[in-house]
Amino acid sequence: MQVDEVEFYNRLLDFNKILYLCHRNADPDAVSSAFALAEALGGTVGLVDGYNKMAALLIDKLGIDVVDKPDPSEYDITLIVDTSTSSQLNDIKLGKYCVIDHHSTTALTENAEFYLHRNATSTAEIVFDILRCMDAPIMRRTALGLLTGIVTDTGHFKHATAETFHNVAEIVITSGVEYADVLEMMTATPQDISMRIAMLKCVTRATIERIDDWLVVCSHVNSFGGAASSMFLNIGADVAFIGTERDNTIRVSGRAKREAVNAGVNLGKIMENISLRYEGTGGGHAGAAGIDVVADLNEVLNECKERVRMILENKPNPSISEFF
Template sequence: MLISEAEFGSIVSRYKSVLYLCHRNADPDAIGSAFALAGAFGGTVGAIDDLSRTGEALSDIIGAHILIDPSEEGWDMIVVVDTSVQLQLGRIQLARYGLIDHHQDEGLIREAEFYIQRPAKSTAEIVWKILKDNGRQPSREMALGLMAGIISDTGRFKRASAESFMAASELLEAGGFDYEEALQTLSVAPDISQRIAVLKA
């Protein structure tokens, strides 16, 4: 069932235990979006297999506690975030689930109990509209996570839309941070193999 952003709050409130599940090698868009949803509506953030390096850096900065490879059992509802196909979820078998995603793929929407899927440049933009339409004020960390998701998925605004810029402006104001601080959430030190390659070059 396709729902609007404004309907999300009333629907997700029907469930006592909610898992916001990110795809394998979870990136800042997935983590920032899931973290903001859990903070605004209650729930737990999980990810399949691992986090990307930038995703891990972001989660450390915003204080996101993420369950790696959570069981699909024991949740009243699993909301899959920023994920378009089952392959991205590894071995987990979804039974009762919702979906929030910006990719235009029908892989997971057919069996979803509810979904929000539209062509935004990032899932974070959709999640920001969900928060606004449900009257939820983000914490500084939630706003920072969403901002990082937009920066990451738009390639630092090289692929941004008008909605991306509008959401970014609103998040900067809501979170009380500047763009440079948001960029720092995506900074990761090169690993040892990268350092050796640079030295050899």
């Protein structure tokens, strides 16, 4: 059952032992949202399968206590944070659970006791609304976490809306944290040599498809698929699909520039629809999404590309045409 922020908070008060569970390879949006709720309501931050480098920095700098691979049966309820599909939780047995999420599609809400879902640019913003409804103080650590979650999930504000900036301003005003503090913490994240090697290999394997004035890139790599797809947007692609393989399952990470999204590309819907063909899971945002299926990697990459082709053909690319 969908509830609002006040009802979500009130329902959580019925439980004494709460697990705030983050998706595998948890990002700052998931970790900061779970941490903020745990600080305000009590409970445990759980990691189902590790975290990315920025989240690792956040956990270290803010001193966040986390439990690795927790057992949901040991808690009164599991609050699943920033997660749209069960595959992102490695299909663990959940028991009684609720959901707070911002993705455009989320299958996990179907069997939830209750859930709070809104198409915000980050889950951290929804959590901030809950804290405001509670009249909870926004302490420094909480604010640093929420701001980092917002910045990273919006691609450093590339996908931000007016509401995003309003929320950021409110957090800064309420907490007294300076935005410069967030940037300083984020720039301390080292990029290890394994990621650098992966990015370079991914570039050498890339295929480029030109669709009128749009550029769609496909490639594959052993790890860091999400980072690689974002990298291709930074160096000229309008849409990028990067495949990785692990344990007979393939994952495709997709990213699209705002111009492509405005032209009709919705990667969350594309990934969700393709996943149904292979009885897998997929979804996410219009500009950033992923899919997990058991299938041939090249076949899935090609299908992703062809669906984008159908949308973008004969549509002008404003990033090109506006200068002529």
